[in-house]
Amino acid sequence: MFSQPTKSLKALAATCAAATALLLTACSSSGGGFQESGDTGSTTSASLRLLVNITPVLTKEFYQDLVKPYTDAHPGITVTIEAPTGSDVSATLQQQLAAGSAPDLVSGSLGRDTVPQLAALPEEQWVKDAPYAEQSRVGGVMWQAGSGNQVQSIVYYNKAAFTKAGITAPPKSLDEFTAALVKLKGAGFVPTQTAGEWVTGAQVQMMGNVNVLGPTPDWFTRRNTGGVSFADSPWRKVLDTYQSWIEQGLTPRDAMGLKYQDAMDQFAAGKSATFIMGGWYIPTAKDGVGVFAMPTVDGSPAPVAGNPSIPWSVTKSSKNRAAAVDLLKFLVTDKDAVTKELKAEGNFRKGFEYDATPLNKEVAAIVSAAPATVVASNGQGDNSAPTGFNDEFNKLVQGLYLDQKPEGVLKSIDSWYTSNAK
Amino acid sequence: MSHAVLLTPATVMIALFMLAPIALAAYLSFTDWDGLSPNPQSVGWDNYAQLLRDSDVGHAAVVTLIVTVVGTLTCNIAGLGLALLLNGPGRLNGVLRAVVFYPYVIGPIIIGFLWSAILGANGAIAHVLGNAGHSPLPFLSDPTWAVGSIVAVVVWSQFGVNVVLYLAGLQTVPPALHEAARVDGAGRWQTFRSVTWPMLAPSVTVNLVLVLVGLLRVYEIVLALTNGGPAGRTNTFAFLILSESFRTNHLGYGAAQAITLMVVIAALALGLTALRRRAEDAVSA
Numbered sequence: 001m002f003s004q005p006t007k008s009l010k011a012l013a014a015t016c017a018a019a020t021a022l023l024l025t026a027c028s029s030s031g032g033g034f035q036e037s038g039d040t041g042s043t044t045s046a047s048l049r050l051l052v053n054i055t056p057v058l059t060k061e062f063y064q065d066l067v068k069p070y071t072d073a074h075p076g077i078t079v080t081i082e083a084p085t086g087s088d089v090s091a092t093l094q095q096q097l098a099a100g101s102a103p104d105l106v107s108g109s110l111g112r113d114t115v116p117q118l119a120a121l122p123e124e125q126w127v128k129d130a131p132y133a134e135q136s137r138v139g140g141v142m143w144q145a146g147s148g149n150q151v152q153s154i155v156y157y158n159k160a161a162f163t164k165a166g167i168t169a170p171p172k173s174l175d176e177f178t179a180a181l182v183k184l185k186g187a188g189f190v191p192t193q194t195a196g197e198w199v200t201g202a203q204v205q206m207m208g209n210v211n212v213l214g215p216t217p218d219w220f221t222r223r224n225t226g227g228v229s230f231a232d233s234p235w236r237k238v239l240d241t242y243q244s245w246i247e248q249g250l251t252p253r254d255a256m257g258l259k260y261q262d263a264m265d266q267f268a269a270g271k272s273a274t275f276i277m278g279g280w281y282i283p284t285a286k287d288g289v290g291v292f293a294m295p296t297v298d299g300s301p302a303p304v305a306g307n308p309s310i311p312w313s314v315t316k317s318s319k320n321r322a323a324a325v326d327l328l329k330f331l332v333t334d335k336d337a338v339t340k341e342l343k344a345e346g347n348f349r350k351g352f353e354y355d356a357t358p359l360n361k362e363v364a365a366i367v368s369a370a371p372a373t374v375v376a377s378n379g380q381g382d383n384s385a386p387t388g389f390n391d392e393f394n395k396l397v398q399g400l401y402l403d404q405k406p407e408g409v410l411k412s413i414d415s416w417y418t419s420n421a422k
Numbered sequence: 423m424s425h426a427v428l429l430t431p432a433t434v435m436i437a438l439f440m441l442a443p444i445a446l447a448a449y450l451s452f453t454d455w456d457g458l459s460p461n462p463q464s465v466g467w468d469n470y471a472q473l474l475r476d477s478d479v480g481h482a483a484v485v486t487l488i489v490t491v492v493g494t495l496t497c498n499i500a501g502l503g504l505a506l507l508l509n510g511p512g513r514l515n516g517v518l519r520a521v522v523f524y525p526y527v528i529g530p531i532i533i534g535f536l537w538s539a540i541l542g543a544n545g546a547i548a549h550v551l552g553n554a555g556h557s558p559l560p561f562l563s564d565p566t567w568a569v570g571s572i573v574a575v576v577v578w579s580q581f582g583v584n585v586v587l588y589l590a591g592l593q594t595v596p597p598a599l600h601e602a603a604r605v606d607g608a609g610r611w612q613t614f615r616s617v618t619w620p621m622l623a624p625s626v627t628v629n630l631v632l633v634l635v636g637l638l639r640v641y642e643i644v645l646a647l648t649n650g651g652p653a654g655r656t657n658t659f660a661f662l663i664l665s666e667s668f669r670t671n672h673l674g675y676g677a678a679q680a681i682t683l684m685v686v687i688a689a690l691a692l693g694l695t696a697l698r699r700r701a702e703d704a705v706s707a
Contacts, residue, residue: 114458197649388669
C-alpha cells in the first residue's frame with residue numbers, strides 16, 4: 001500500500017539531486033559560466049556583442065551609428081548592441097558571466113573585482129594614449145581604454161544669481177565658497193542644489209577628490225593598505241564644510257526627498273544658485289549658466305578630477321578577441337568616432353576638437369588651466385576603492401542630514417573600507 | 423507506476439525551477455562567492471554569523487517588521503471594511519470594486535515613481551502647500567516620515583486584492599444565517615461579530631498570509647520611492663539584499679540573507695496558518 005508513495009518520493013529526491021548537481025556543475029566548471037580565456041579569432045569575420053551603458057544621450061541608436069563606419073569597412077564583422085538587463089552594466093555583466101554568455105566588448109563603470117574576467121589590452125601606443133588606460137592598470141595590466149575625459153568636480157552657477165548677490169569672482173577656497181553661499185541665500189536663492197539618490201555622495205566626493213587626490217594622487221592605493229584614513233585626511237575639512245552648509249540652510253534639509261531630475265529642474269529654473277556636478281551636465285545646461293573649478297581647502301588651484309568617458313574593455317571569454325580589440329581600437333582612436341562620443345556628453349580629449357558650446361569652452365579652459373589630473377569618483381585600477389564604495393559613501397554622507405557628526409561619518413566610512421579593502 | 427509517470431513532469435519542473443535554485447542559494451550562502459570568480463571558497467557559517475552582527479541588517483529587519491505589521495493590519499482592515507461596503511448589487515458598486523482593485527494591477531515600480539512625484543520635496547503636495555503659504559512636509563526626506571510613506575503607498579497598492587478576496591468570502595456566507603440572526607433580533611454589529619466574521623475565517627487566513635508574505639518581500643516600491651534613503655534608513659530586508667550585498671559583489675552573504683528571509687517567511691506563514699486553523703475549524707464544524 002505504501003510502496004508507491006515511497007517510490008515517488010525517491011524519484012522526486014533523485015530528480016532534485018540531479019537538477020541541483022547539474023546547476024552547480026554549470027556554475028562551477030570552467031566549461032560552464034566562467035571561462036578562463038576565449039579564442040583570439042579572426043579580425044575579418046566575427047559577430048560581436050557590445051554591452052553598453054544606456055543614458056538619455058547615449059542611446060542604442062547612438063552606439064549603432066558609432067560602429068556603423070567600422071562595420072561598413074569590415075563586411076565580415078557584425079555588431080549587436082546590448083542594453084543592460086540588470087540594474088547597470090556591471091550587474092548585467094555579472095549575470096552574463098554566470099550564464100556563460102558574456103559579451104565581447106563591454107562599456108561601463110566596472111570595479112576591480114571584474115578585472116580577472118577581462119582581457120589584458122595590448123601594450124601598444126594607441127592603448128597607452130587612450131584616456132585613463134594607464135590608470136586602469138591592475139597588477140600591471142591595462143584592461144580598459146576610454147574615449148575621452150569626463151570631467152568631474154566642477155561647480156555650475158547661475159550668473160544672474162551671482163550678480164544679484166554681489167559676487168564678482170568665483171570662490172577659490174572652501175571658506176570663500178561658504179561665504180558666497182551665505183550671500184546667495186541672502187539674495188533669496190537656494191544656495192547650492194543637491195538631491196537624494198546618488199547625488200549627495202557624488203557631490204561630496206567631487207568636493208573631496210580634488211582636495212584629497214590633488215596632494216596625494218595615489219590616495220586610494222594607500223588607503224587600501226591602511227597607510228591613510230578618511231578621518232585623518234582633508235576629507236575631515238570637506239565634511240565639516242558640508243555639515244556647516246546643512247546647519248546654515250545653505251543646502252535644503254528636505255533635499256533628500258528630491259531626485260536627480262528634480263535637482264536639475266530646480267537649477268534650470270533659476271531657483272538654486274550653484275550645482276556641483278560632472279561634465280555630463282553640460283548638454284543639459286541652459287543659457288546664463290557659468291562654471292568654475294571646485295574650490296580647495298587652501299585656495300590653491302584645483303586639479304581636474306576625471307573619469308574615462310565611454311570606457312571599453314574586452315572580455316576574457318570572448319571567442320572573437322582579435323576582432324573585439326580591433327573594434328575597441330577603432331572606438332578609441334578613430335577621429336570621427338571619438339569626436340562623436342566626446343560631443344554627445346560634452347567630454348574632452350587632447351587632439352580631438354569639435355564645435356563646442358560656450359559652457360563647454362569654459363570647462364575646457366578649466367581643464368587647460370588645471371595643474372594636474374586626478375582620478376575621480378572611486379578611483380581607477382589599483383588606485384581605486386573597493387566595489388560598492390560609492391553607494392556606501394553616499395549612504396553614510398546622507399547621515400549628515402540626520403544630524404550625524406562628520407567624525408562619526410568618517411569613522412563609519414573607514415570601518416566599511418577596512419572591512420572591504422582587498 | 424502510473425502515478426510516478428503522471429507526477430514526473432510537475433516534479434521535474436518543481437525540482438528545476440524551485441528546489442534547485444533554493445539548493446544553489448543555500449550552497450552559495452556558505453561561500454564567499456563574489457558573483458565573478460569561478461570557484462567560490464567555503465566560509466562555513468561566517469555569512470550567517472555576520473548577519474547577526476550587521477547593524478544594517480538589524481535596521482532593515484526593524485523597517486521590514488514595521489512595514490509588515492502595520493501594512494498587513496491596515497490592508498486587512500481597509501480591505502474588509504470596503505468589502506463590507508461594496509458587498510451588494512448595483513452598478514456603482516461594480517465600478518467602485520474595479521476602481522479599488524486598479525492600483526493592484528499597476529506595476530509597483532510605476533506606483534513608486536508616481537508617488538514620489540506626489541510626495542517628493544518638489545512634488546505635487548509640496549506645491550499645493552507652498553501655494554497656500556505652508557512649508558512642505560518631509561514625506562521622503564525624514565526617515566520616520568519616509569517609512570510611513572512607504573507603508574501608506576504599499577497599503578494603497580495592495581489592499582485592492584484584499585477587497586476582492588473579502589468580497590469573495592462574503593459571497594460564501596449563507597444568506598439564511600443573516601436572516602436567522604435578524605429574526606433573532608441581532609443588530610448589524612452583532613450580526614457581523616457573530617455570523618459574518620466567523621464565516622470569513624478562511625478568507626482572513628488567506629488575506630493575512632498573502633499580505634504578510636508580500637510585505638516581507640517589499641522591494642520595488644522602496645526602490646522607486648526612496649531608494650533606501652535618506653541614509654539607508656528605509657532599507658527593507660529584501661531591498662538590502664539586492665541593493666547592498668549584490669551591488670558590493672557579496673553574493674555569498676546576499677545568499678545567506680535571502681535564505682534567512684525565506685526561512686522567516688516560511689515560518690511566519692506556517693505559524694499564522696496554524697494559529698488560524700482553530701477559527702477555520704469552527705467554520706467547518
